Amino acid sequence: MACALKRHWARARMSDSQPDLDSTAGGGEDGMSAGAATATASRPPGAAPPKRELDRILHLSVPVAVTLAERPMSIESILSLTVGSIIEFDVSFEADLTLSVADRPIGSGLAVKVGENFGLRLSTVGSVHDRIDALGGA
Helix, strand or coil, X not given: CHHHHXXXXXXXXXXXXXXXXXXXXXXXXXXXXXXXXXXXHCCCCCCXXXXXXXXXXXXXXXXXXXXXXXXXXXXXXXXXXXCCCCCCCCCCCCCCEEEEECCEEEEEEEEEEECCEEEEEEEEECCHXXXXXXXXXX
């Protein structure tokens, strides 16, 4: 997932560095020459993408996961599981659940009922920088 986001970001940056054909074919409406349009179309490496590219990225859907608990189990125990088996975890029933993106935690909260569905009321959430890092950003 993080690799896909990085590839999309790289493609968006590459497409932005290509000159706009309308503005380079003999000058745009503002009378800029092809060379001037090309110079303004490219950005220094590491510069933020233009707003339209950022909007594209911000509208991407990414899977998020809520983890109740984890524990190691022997292969023998896993193979002996049957319908109705109960697996006990060393976590309180009322403990916070972990919210993750790309297997990286970004927050935690308590389980809540939303209509007939399950929800998560966040009690902690990482900084914007931490959340971007979880998505594979720098």
